[in-house]
Each structure stands twice: as C-alpha cells, then as structure tokens.
Amino acid sequence: MVLADIANLIRSKNAGPFTLTFDIMFADFASYRRVKDSGALNPAAFAKLYRCPVEKVRFFECENALAFKFSIPRPLTQGELGDGDTHGGQQFIPLMNVEIP
Amino acid sequence: MPHNGLIRFIAPVGSVGGGISADALAEALVQPTDFIACDAGTTDAGPFSLGMGVPAFPREAVKRDLSLMLRAARKANIPVIVGSAGTAGGDVHVDGVLEIVREIVAEHKLKLRTAVIYSEQDKTYLKNLLKQSRIVPLSPALPISDNVIDRSSRIVGMMGVEPLQQAIADGADFILAGRCSDSALFAAIPVMRGFPPGLAWHAGKVSECGTLVCETLGKGVISTTVSHDQITIRPYGDGLRCTPQSVAAHGLYENADPFQHRECSGTLDLTNATFEAIDDVTVRIRGTEFFAEPVYTVKLEGAESVGYQSIIIGGIRDPYVIRQLDSWLGSVRNYIDDMVARVLADKADKSSYSLVFHTYGINGVMGKLEPEVKNLPHEVGIVLEATAPTQDMAHKLAELSRQPLLHYPIKEWSGSITAFACLHNPAVIDRGPVYRFNLNHVAVPSTPLEMFRTHFIDLCASGKSWS
Numbered sequence: 001m002v003l004a005d006i007a008n009l010i011r012s013k014n015a016g017p018f019t020l021t022f023d024i025m026f027a028d029f030a031s032y033r034r035v036k037d038s039g040a041l042n043p044a045a046f047a048k049l050y051r052c053p054v055e056k057v058r059f060f061e062c063e064n065a066l067a068f069k070f071s072i073p074r075p076l077t078q079g080e081l082g083d084g085d086t087h088g089g090q091q092f093i094p095l096m097n098v099e100i101p
Numbered sequence: 102m103p104h105n106g107l108i109r110f111i112a113p114v115g116s117v118g119g120g121i122s123a124d125a126l127a128e129a130l131v132q133p134t135d136f137i138a139c140d141a142g143t144t145d146a147g148p149f150s151l152g153m154g155v156p157a158f159p160r161e162a163v164k165r166d167l168s169l170m171l172r173a174a175r176k177a178n179i180p181v182i183v184g185s186a187g188t189a190g191g192d193v194h195v196d197g198v199l200e201i202v203r204e205i206v207a208e209h210k211l212k213l214r215t216a217v218i219y220s221e222q223d224k225t226y227l228k229n230l231l232k233q234s235r236i237v238p239l240s241p242a243l244p245i246s247d248n249v250i251d252r253s254s255r256i257v258g259m260m261g262v263e264p265l266q267q268a269i270a271d272g273a274d275f276i277l278a279g280r281c282s283d284s285a286l287f288a289a290i291p292v293m294r295g296f297p298p299g300l301a302w303h304a305g306k307v308s309e310c311g312t313l314v315c316e317t318l319g320k321g322v323i324s325t326t327v328s329h330d331q332i333t334i335r336p337y338g339d340g341l342r343c344t345p346q347s348v349a350a351h352g353l354y355e356n357a358d359p360f361q362h363r364e365c366s367g368t369l370d371l372t373n374a375t376f377e378a379i380d381d382v383t384v385r386i387r388g389t390e391f392f393a394e395p396v397y398t399v400k401l402e403g404a405e406s407v408g409y410q411s412i413i414i415g416g417i418r419d420p421y422v423i424r425q426l427d428s429w430l431g432s433v434r435n436y437i438d439d440m441v442a443r444v445l446a447d448k449a450d451k452s453s454y455s456l457v458f459h460t461y462g463i464n465g466v467m468g469k470l471e472p473e474v475k476n477l478p479h480e481v482g483i484v485l486e487a488t489a490p491t492q493d494m495a496h497k498l499a500e501l502s503r504q505p506l507l508h509y510p511i512k513e514w515s516g517s518i519t520a521f522a523c524l525h526n527p528a529v530i531d532r533g534p535v536y537r538f539n540l541n542h543v544a545v546p547s548t549p550l551e552m553f554r555t556h557f558i559d560l561c562a563s564g565k566s567w568s
Contacts, residue, residue, distance in 0.1 A: 065349035
C-alpha cells in the first residue's frame with residue numbers, strides 16, 4: 001500500500017511566500033495510527049524524497065487533526081523568476097507513492 | 102452587545118469578493134451578534150498586487166460582498182471590520198476599497214462612522230528603524246539595506262489587534278484596515294472585552310477562511326462564539342458541517358507550524374487545544390493558550406520591480422529533441438545570448454536580462470523538486486519567459502528567441518528543422534511589469550500603534566461628512 005491509498009487528502013501549499021507546507025490527512029484514527037506506527041513519514045525520508053537537507057525539514061504529528069505535516073523552505077520564493085507554482089499546490093505528488101508497510 | 106458572558110461574531114466569507122451567501126448571512130444574524138469581520142487580502146496571490154498597487158479580485162465582487170456586510174451590520178447596529186484591503190493592504194489598495202464603500206453608502210443611504218487604518222510604511226521611518234537594528238530578519242533571511250527599502254515599490258506592516266481596538270474604542274461602525282493579521286480582525290474585540298486571549302485568537306484563526314474550516318467547503322457563513330472557557334464554531338449554509346477533525350485540521354492550512362502561530366504581540370499555542378463535537382455541525386474548542394512575547398513585532402511585506410516580461414508559448418513533439426532537451430535548450434540559450442550581444446549590445450548586457458524556459462511535461466510544475474525527470478514524455482510544453490528592464494527590451498528578447506527555438510539543429514536530422522510548435526501568432530505575448538517579494542523581516546516599533554495611521558471619516562448618503 002502507498003500513502004495515497006490510505007490518506008483522504010495529501011496536499012501542498014505556500015505558508016507565506018518563503019515556505020512550502022505539506023499536509024497528509026486521514027479519515028479515521030486507525031489509518032492515522034497505521035501510518036504513524038509504520039514510521040514511513042519522517043524528516044529523513046522527506047528530505048530524500050524532495051532532495052533537500054534534512055535539517056531544513058520540519059515535521060509535525062497532529063493527532064487531533066488526524067494529520068501529519070511537513071514544511072520546507074521554498075526552492076524559489078513565490079513568484080521569483082523561474083517559480084512554476086505560485087500557490088505551491090502541486091508539490092505534494094511524490095508523497096503519494098510513499099510505501100506504507 | 103455583550104450577553105451572558107459571551108461574544109459572538111460572524112465570518113461571512115473567507116475573503117471579501119469571494120461571494121457571500123446572503124441567505125446564510127441573514128440566517129446567522131437572527132441570533133444576537135457582536136460584530137462581523139472579514140479579511141480582504143493575502144500574499145498567496147503573489148507579489149504583483151503589492152508591487153503594482155492593484156487588487157487581485159474584481160471590483161464588482163468586492164462591492165457586492167462589502168454591500169451585503171455593511172447593510173446587514175447597519176441593520177443589526179454592529180461594527181464591521183475588514184482588513185488587508187484590496188489584496189495587499191497598501192494605501193492605494195485601501196483608498197480603492199474606500200471608494201467602493203462611498204458608493205455603497207450613497208446607493209443604500211447608509212451612515213457609517215468609518216475608521217481607515219493605513220499600513221503602508223514610510224521609507225525614512227523604516228531606514229531609521231534599520232539603523233537602530235529594529236528590523237530583524239526571519240528565516241529564510243533576505244538581505245536588507247537602505248537600498249532594498251528604497252527600491253521597494255511598496256512596503257506594508259501587518260497590524261495586530263491594537264489599531265483595530267483603538268478604532269472600536271473611538272466609535273467606529275466600520276474599520277477599513279490596510280495589511281492586517283487575519284486572526285486579529287476577529288480577536289480585536291474579544292480581547293479588548295477581556296475574553297481569554299488564547300480563545301479569542303484561536304477563534305479568529307479558525308474563522309478567518311470562512312467555510313474552509315468545514316468538512317467540505319461550500320456556500321455559507323461561519324458563526325463563532327467565545328466565552329471565558331470555550332469557543333463554539335458552526336457554519337450556516339446547506340450541508341455544511343464543522344467537525345472536530347475539520348476544525349483541528351484548519352490549524353494546518355497555509356501554516357508552516359500547526360501548533361504555534363506568531364502574532365505581533367505574542368504566540369498562539371494550539372498544543373493543548375481540544376476539539377469536540379457538540380452536535381452534527383458545531384464544534385467546541387478548549388484549552389488554547391496565548392503567550393505574550395516580550396518584544397512587540399510587526400511583520401513587513403515588500404515588493405520590488407524585477408522588470409518587464411514577454412513570453413512565448415509552444416511545444417515540442419520530436420522525440421530526438423525531447424531526449425536531449427536540456428542540452429538543446431542550453432544551445433538555444435547560448436545562440437540567443439550571442440544574438441542579443443550582436444544586435445542589442447548597446448541596450449542589453451547579459452546581466453540585465455533573464456531567459457527562463459519552463460518545460461511542461463518534464464519539470465514545469467515542480468522544477469528542482471521533480472523526482473521523475475528520467476521518464477521522458479512524448480510531448481513537451483515550453484514557456485519561454487524573457488525579462489528585461491523595459492517592455493520593449495523584453496519583447497525584443499522574446500522575438501529574437503523565436504528563430505533559434507524554431508530552427509536550432511540537432512545531429513539526428515540533416516538540413517533545416519523546425520523543432521518548436523508556436524501556439525500563437527504573433528508568438529510573443531507582453532506580460533507587463535513583474536515583481537518579487539523582497540522582505541522577510543519584522544519591525545520592532547516603540548508602540549503597537551506607531552506604524553499605523555488611523556483616519557476617521559463619517560460617511561453618509563450625500564457623500565459628505567455629517568459631523
């Protein structure tokens with residue numbers, strides 16, 4: 001199973017012009033717990049997936065929202081020449097295929 | 102209108118111009134209500150609005166929502182607070198919205214004691230703060246100097262609750278504020294009436310995006326009630342529900358940190374917040390805390406010109422070109438640079454312009470973050486952005502780029518090729534001025550009010566002041 005099969009929403013968005021944030025959300029506690037217990041979501045795994053330094057990755061487990069969150073600095077500031085995603089909404093796709101054992 | 106130790110407000114829409122549901126607003130206003138608040142801006146639209154001094158929402162949409170809010174509030178005799186006017190909250194944005202408000206007042210014969218709070222920052226003032234080390238970088242740190250301040254088209258400070266509270270204390274029916282913390286619009290009155298700041302700020306935080314806090318976004322309004330030990334939040338509108346998960350999850354939206362939210366005067370801390378369902382559509386929140394910070398800070402937002410842009414849109418289908426796209430585009434770029442040096446030498450050196458190729462189908466959306474660059478598509482979309490100090494120059498750069506894009510040879514084919522399918526004729530589209538965000542800093546003012554200028558205007562149907 002991959003994360004997209006278990007989560008009911010995986011999304012990315014700007015958190016201000018300098019930060020990208022990623023939310024992974026679940027419909028029920030069992031699904032959240034399953035992913036949490038798998039350990040598949042962690043800063044090192046995210047850093048590898050997005051090829052950024054692990055010390056730049058912030059990771060949050062939000063149990064009452066049944067959600068995980070990652071935040072990283074934007075590779076380019078929002079709207080900077082070369083930026084291809086002004087709102088940051090299409091950056092989550094690599095997370096979809098994270099294997100959940 | 103305080104009643105039984107409660108304060109109740111309505112968030113009619115996530116952003117002025119988003120389209121208020123008039124029915125839901127009327128339904129929500131049947132219950133006693135203390136105020137209506139709504140934000141009208143964001144940086145999410147990008148730096149253009151702030152840099153250029155224009156709003157990102159159509160005037161008609163803004164007028165419709167403002168009119169609905171103001172008429173409903175006058176009928177109920179409660180204040181309306183609107184912040185981040187005109188998308189970016191600069192003086193020109195605020196004045197543009199004020200003009201719309203004047204029209205509404207005239208058309209509907211309203212009387213409106215209006216407090217206009219400007220948030221655009223004087224450059225000399227900022228340079229003085231900088232000299233005193235009272236401008237502090239946030240992460241990621243961007244360079245700051247007198248030069249950066251001078252070349253900004255516009256810099257705004259994001260106000261907290263204090264200027265809003267002052268305006269309410271001075272009798273405003275309507276506050277039209279420049280750049281403002283979204284949550285502050287809702288927290289200002291509850292905090293000034295002595296409700297716990299953790300609950301007051303959290304109530305603002307969960308309400309400021311309108312029905313985005315619901316399980317599924319839809320047409321409706323949000324009604325939020327704060328007491329001394331809890332918040333209750335519910336939507337009005339067909340099929341809308343707040344659930345403990347949807348309300349808790351809203352703390353994640355567009356925030357880097359889901360638990361700690363920095364405001365001018367302190368930090369809203371959701372770590373110990375609890376969310377429980379009261380009924381099918383209503384959620385109770387308890388336990389949120391607010392910790393005052395020792396230093397009062399005001400977030401700065403600035404935008405500066407990058408120049409003017411012209412673009413060409415087209416595509417490539419030839420697999421021989423696609424399999425060597427990076428190096429081919431590199432050669433095309435070198436060819437363009439050489440031509441510019443020959444043809445436009447007196448007008449443009451290489452450092453004065455920029456050429457960016459967005460390659461859709463390869464990494465146009467994710468850029469450097471794209472992991473799947475090895476799977477080549479059968480077709481690639483290309484957007485060439487040429488950016489230069491003048492529109493004329495940008496246009497010429499793009500014009501000079503068309504021929505090399507069309508005909509730059511590859512070794513697989515002999516003779517002349519045409520490798521690029523232009524979408525348009527003429528191929529070049531002028532985009533006008535382009536801006537970038539150039540500040541990620543906070544200012545440390547001496548008082549919460551000193552960076553903001555409040556003007557009272559008594560608006561009435563004749564268009565003139567009545568007092």
